[in-house]
Amino acid sequence: MTAESAAALRPRNRKQLIVEAAGRVFSRRGYHGASMEEIAAGVGITAAALYRHFPNKYALFAECANGMVDGLVAALDEVPPEAALADVLAAVTRVTVAHRTSGGVYRWEARYLNREDRRVLRTKFAHVVERVTGVVRREHPLPGEHLRAAAALGAIGSITMHRTSIAQRRAEDLLLAAALRVVATDPTAGIGSAHPVELPAQPVPRTRRSEILAAAVPLFERDGFANVTNGRIAEAVGLVPSALYRYFPGKTDILAAACLQAADLLAQAVEQNLRGVADPHDAVVALAATYVAYSFEHTALTSVAHAELVGLPADLQRPLVVAQREHIAVWERELRQARPELDSRQARVLVHAGFGVVVEAGRRLRWRDTPDHREAVAALVLGALGV
DSSP: OOHHHHHHHSOTTHHHHHHHHHHHHHHHHOTTTOOHHHHHHHHTSOHHHHTTTOSSHHHHHHHHHHHHHHHHHHHHHTSOTTOOHHHHHHHHHHHHHHTTTTTTHHHHGGGGSOHHHHHHHHHHHHHHHHHHHHHHHHHOOOSOHHHHHHHHHHHHHGGGGOOOOOOHHHHHHHHHHHHHHHHTSOTTSOOOOSSOOOOOOOOOOOSHHHHHHHHHHHHHHHHOGGGOOHHHHHHHTTOOGGGGGGTOSSHHHHHHHHHHHHHHHHHHHHHHHHTTOOSHHHHHHHHHHHHHHHHHHTHHHHHHHHHHGGGSOHHHHHHHHHHHHHHHHHHHHHHHHHSTTOOHHHHHHHHHHHHHHHHHHHHHTTTOOOHHHHHHHHHHHHHHHTO
């Protein structure tokens, strides 16, 4: 085959196919766990051919991180300024669901971008939030319009963070309805919880192993797991790097232990706050209040658990995935009792939408932990759930 005939057979959208394949791999494995070879295989080309389009993995990653937000900006630019809120959010939902398998890159992995690329990404996302906020302010003149807009986008974006099998149109309908409920929710109205939330205390580091965990989590949260060395962790607890191996086989084992600690604390909190709650509606309210309180109380721990799980080997991921599924199952059971018209897949999608609300609303509030912030975010979660 001549070079001319090979070029003729090459897809015109080859670069876009590469970006989509890379987004899926980055979302599944994380930035550092992804390889150019695996990405190339996903497109059916060699790694050498991949480098003709992107000079290195970082350049491809930066393109992926911007892909979802660029799609959102373009979709919103096509919606007339006078369009109804439902039309604006529908445009966001269509783009997000269409990029479901690759859209998670911008949410967690973007911390591996350099400072200028992160600034550009934040500017683009701020444009999306402002566009939505303007329509929210016009149609629902309630307090906290920026918070409600960010929370609604979090509900929609949640579809990129889980793998619940559901038809694209059903997902769009569910997420759009959830987002519309979120923006119509008054975050100052309270949630009507009958009982105050009680959280188990995070264990006080009394052993060298627990000291290592306590020191490693904030480092992982600030700089990303891959950028934190054993030497930095050891220095934080007054050890030489080689001494870490007396307590953990490797850095991934420290991460796995931190994620498991997060899962255990959450499971304890749920069990504690559902005790004696019989009414399904009250149970969902208790779950929402508990999850929000836990997220504000243990921000660094939950952030690390969410962001770094994909980078763990399969054997270390397994107990964490089991814990996640058990947690989701509790929500699904209570939500379906409160809303019997939902099937199990719809309930799971909405539960994740509630989690997405917490992530984006918490970020909007800079995770400043106050009773008012907890109440506001819990109210928005209940809005997403339709309870």
